[in-house]
Amino acid sequence: MPPRKRPPASSTAAPDSPLNPATHRGPFLDYLRAECGMAANTINAYSNDLAQFLTWLEGRKVRSLSQIDLQLLSAFLDELHSRGLAATTIARRLVGIKMFFRYLVLEGVVAESTAELLSSPKLWQYLPTVMSPEMVDRLLAAPGPHDSYPLRDRALLTVLYATGCRASELTGLRLQDVRLDESYCRCLGKGNKERIVSLNPVAVLALETYLNRERPGLVGHRDTDAVFVTRTGRPLSRVMIWHLVKKYAARIGCSRQVSPHTLRHSFATHMLAGGADIRALQEMLGHASIRTTQIYTQVEHSRLKAVHTKCHPRG
Structure with missing residues (x-):
């Protein structure tokens, strides 16, 4: 919270301080x-x-x-x-x-x-829902020819997982923010903080295919620079993205708890499992505090413990 000079105040609240x-x-x-x-x-x-x-x-x-x-x-x-x-x-x-x-x-x-x-409720028992890499692959492949806009939906899911972006950050993604030739895009996070997020080859291909083959038909003559749009060319909302992720998660038999944020959690956990530095991960996720990022170390430790219990002869 930005520092600000505090005006003089008495030692107790005024008895008639209005609550209106x-x-x-x-x-x-x-x-x-x-x-x-x-x-x-x-x-x-x-x-x-x-x-x-x-x-x-x-x-x-x-x-x-x-x-x-x-x-x-x-x-x-x-x-x-x-x-x-x-x-x-x-x-x-x-x-x-x-x-x-x-x-x-x-x-x-x-x-x-x-x-x-007042102290906050203890959150140490809370661990975010994370999908396995295999389940993520199935989710990204879920959109098919029978869906209305499979190229858009596949690109959307792929970018969510490739970048760890929030759904709200994807709704604000503009064409000028995407640099497919350099495999990155700019996104605007919480507190209007801008950051650069990398795009892997799978995400680059999915975005390129969608932008070239499907988006022009959705936008038509509408003047919009939003990357992900509806059938009328308007930017997808957070709620729409939430429903799309739920739809494809249900199709592959995922838990009902899966949401766009699940892909963000999965991105972070898989990055740590692959050896990513936690400070670098903090920057990728746009976390203001390293303590927020550290929850993913607990997820990874929990996963490793489960593997040990399952596979060790004395587990």
């Missing part, structure tokens, strides 16, 4: 956009999480910020746990609440953030 979302929620989202430089998808997620939190407070007849204490915040987390939400979902919602209170501190609305006393 119209007063604080809108400016908070503007702060995330303008000062923190967060991506639109991240801001939308925080906005939805905060709206649910404020609705929950209203249901408990909490009328002012001064009423929000550690006990109340803990009760909200307990409520999320009781819904059976994943630890990662709860952790993200807690981050949104913490950032909201940090913003209130910066604005002098409250003197200190009670939310900082």
Whole structure:
């Protein structure tokens, strides 16, 4: 979060600090956009999480910020746990609440953030879903002549796995970002951070075939520079990409948990298994923190342990 001078504030929150979302929620989202430089998808997620939190407070007849204490915040987390939400979902919602209170501190609305006393749910047991290289090959080969746009779909799946890009990054991919002659493309990640991602020969061939043989018919006379487009020439959305991955994953008998992010997880895990340096992998994935990338070392260790247990005579 960018440093900013904190305005003078008293040692306790003002007793009538209004909780009205119209007063604080809108400016908070503007702060995330303008000062923190967060991506639109991240801001939308925080906005939805905060709206649910404020609705929950209203249901408990909490009328002012001064009423929000550690006990109340803990009760909200307990409520999320009781819904059976994943630890990662709860952790993200807690981050949104913490950032909201940090913003209130910066604005002098409250003197200190009670939310900082809360600890995130333990995530060490969470390991991302990863496909085997063989299963990935089957997924990439799943689009066929009976599908509406097999060349587009094969190129889409191939680029997801070849680069480790997020679905949202592929929706923003433009023709001028793709350099097939040099086997790379530029993508815009979280926080509008640009990075270069490499394209392997399989991805280059799939993209070249799609761009030359199928995309012109989809675009027609529409003036668009989006790489992946719908049948009407509009850019594919994240939801559309999600549905396409689900469709082909189901076709080859994959788990229902497979999503575009599964290909990102598989890319990272397979790169580490092949000897990639974790710092280089961090740059490829566009992670701000190395700690986010380190989760993939746990995945690889878990895989090796499973192989050892299965294959060792005393396993």
